[in-house]
Amino acid sequence: MIERRHRPAIENLLQRHPAVALLGPRQSGKTTLALEIGESRQSIYLDLESPSDLAKLAEPELYLAAHEDKLVILDEVQRAPDLFKVLRGLIDAGRRRGRRSDRFLLLGSASIELLKQSSETLAGRIAMFELTPFDAQEVVKGIGDMDRHWLRGGFPDSFLAPDDRDSAEWRQAFIRTYLERDIPQLGPRVPAETLRRFWTMLAHEQGGLLNAARIGQGLGVAGVTVARYLDLLVDLLLVRRLTPWMSNTGKRMVKSPRIFVRDSGIVHTLLGLETMEDLLGHPVAGSSWEGYVIENLLVAAPDNAQAGFYRTSAGAEVDLILSTGPGRLWAIEIKRSLSPQPSKGFWLACDDIKPDARFVVYPGTERYPLKDGLEAIGLTEMMALLGPRP
Structure with missing residues (x-):
């Protein structure tokens, strides 16, 4: 069993930010680590390359608002670029109600689009962390x-x-x-x-x-x-x-x-x-x-x-x-x-x-x-x- 030594750092970021983006190439272990983090709290996992999971987000604001008490893990989030504006609205609404951390864990296998979208849309709301393969x-x-x-x-x-x-x-x-x-x-x-x-x-x-x-x-x-x-x-x-x-x-x-x-x-x-x-x-x-x-x-x-x-x-x-x-x-x-x-x-x-x-x-x-x-x-x-x- 290989224990990922970066898990405490990622959990610390979740405690301080409403959204954390976990970046890394495909198959570097992001999903496995995210699911392990999700097991320690109430969470929901959505793979945006899965048609069934993507269908749940046909009305993303309604669906995600219904799970506002959970950590929402969104895998391959760069596949749904329109989500970023929705996330911004939900984060701001949560802040007004007093929730300022531990809301969204975003997984991306490419930095190109994810960094561009999140930096523009979620400025001041998101922390970035690069997860490499095993070191x-x-x-x-x-x-x-x-x-x-x-x-x-x-x-x-x-x-x-x-x-x-x-x-x-x-x-x-x-x-x-x-x-x-x-x-x-x-x-x-x-x-x-x-x-x-x-x-x-x-x-x-x-x-x-x-x-x-x-x-x-x-x-x-x-x-x-x-x-x-x-x-x-x-x-x-x-x-x-x-x-x-x-x-x-x-x-x-x-x-x-x-x-x-x-x-x-x-x-x-x-x-x-x-x-x-x-x-x-x-x-x-x-x-x-x-x-x-x-x-x-x-x-x-x-x-x-x-x-x-x-x-x-x-x-x-x-x-x-x-x-x-x-x-x-x-x-x-x-x-x-x-x-x-x-x-x-x-x-x-x-x-x-x-x-x-x-x-x-x-x-x-x-x-x-x-x-x-x-x-x-x-x-x-x-x-x-x-x-x-x-």
């Missing part, structure tokens, strides 16, 4: 197999599959469903095969600097079209764009973002890697591990954290820079080695940015000092240092 802390606490998590990724059905073959087949179906059904339903008119090729190209260059012109040449489209494809996958919470850390060091900085497919299991499926042996024998192994670590650290970081990478034309480079407040500027190097040694570029970068702490995250579990204030540290302990989300 490394949850997995290590529940099962203890980080390599399995790295190989299969964090989507529950993929991670918990009986074997690697079943896990890979689930991810293949997941990718196909997104390309052939989910993305077209959101409106963008992108050929499924073109988007698959683009997604696969990103996986091949996991963590690489974005070169839209070169990718566009490979796809036979313009650079602006590549940017549109990238925006789509970022908005769907499937790809992360890590921006350069802006510094006043006076050095010539790399300005292009680094691009990561967020779930490591999806990276491996896009590249046809099914087993750990396949993965470790592939050139992507190092960059896949780096992306895996970065994604988990950013999931663990507080919402106010600022993140980026540092790279100059002279070769100074840090994989990840995190700032979580005054006196907490951290330079983080990532190495898949039990004897991690940062490159010269890391030390040059530290001379430039002067971080408050320096870490190298490696696959081991022991935390120990190296030199010049640098510490080797395991991934889950590094996540714990970043602290729980508020």
Whole structure:
């Protein structure tokens, strides 16, 4: 059993806001967690992809008003955009009667429309929370197999599959469903095969600097079209764009973002890697591990954290820079080695940015000092240092 560590944070938001939006890609565990939260109080669950549940909302104001004493869980809420105005009216009416929290839990598998609609319609009434697939802390606490998590990724059905073959087949179906059904339903008119090729190209260059012109040449489209494809996958919470850390060091900085497919299991499926042996024998192994670590650290970081990478034309480079407040500027190097040694570029970068702490995250579990204030540290302990989300 994998216990979702974010449940207390979500319940805390429900106690302080009339509506909470739980965002995340499909199959990341939003519905399961919402139903668990609903079991602890009076609640009602509606799946807006179900015709029967959608029919109940033919007169949404009447139906929802009849359940005003319950927590109403609305799944795939972006499928019914007209509901947001109704929710605003019901929330305001409830506030006049003294109910200011614990009213609606909205689940959305894409941030594009949900964020747009809710920010405009429910401003001041809604809190946002992104629920990712299982993270490394949850997995290590529940099962203890980080390599399995790295190989299969964090989507529950993929991670918990009986074997690697079943896990890979689930991810293949997941990718196909997104390309052939989910993305077209959101409106963008992108050929499924073109988007698959683009997604696969990103996986091949996991963590690489974005070169839209070169990718566009490979796809036979313009650079602006590549940017549109990238925006789509970022908005769907499937790809992360890590921006350069802006510094006043006076050095010539790399300005292009680094691009990561967020779930490591999806990276491996896009590249046809099914087993750990396949993965470790592939050139992507190092960059896949780096992306895996970065994604988990950013999931663990507080919402106010600022993140980026540092790279100059002279070769100074840090994989990840995190700032979580005054006196907490951290330079983080990532190495898949039990004897991690940062490159010269890391030390040059530290001379430039002067971080408050320096870490190298490696696959081991022991935390120990190296030199010049640098510490080797395991991934889950590094996540714990970043602290729980508020």
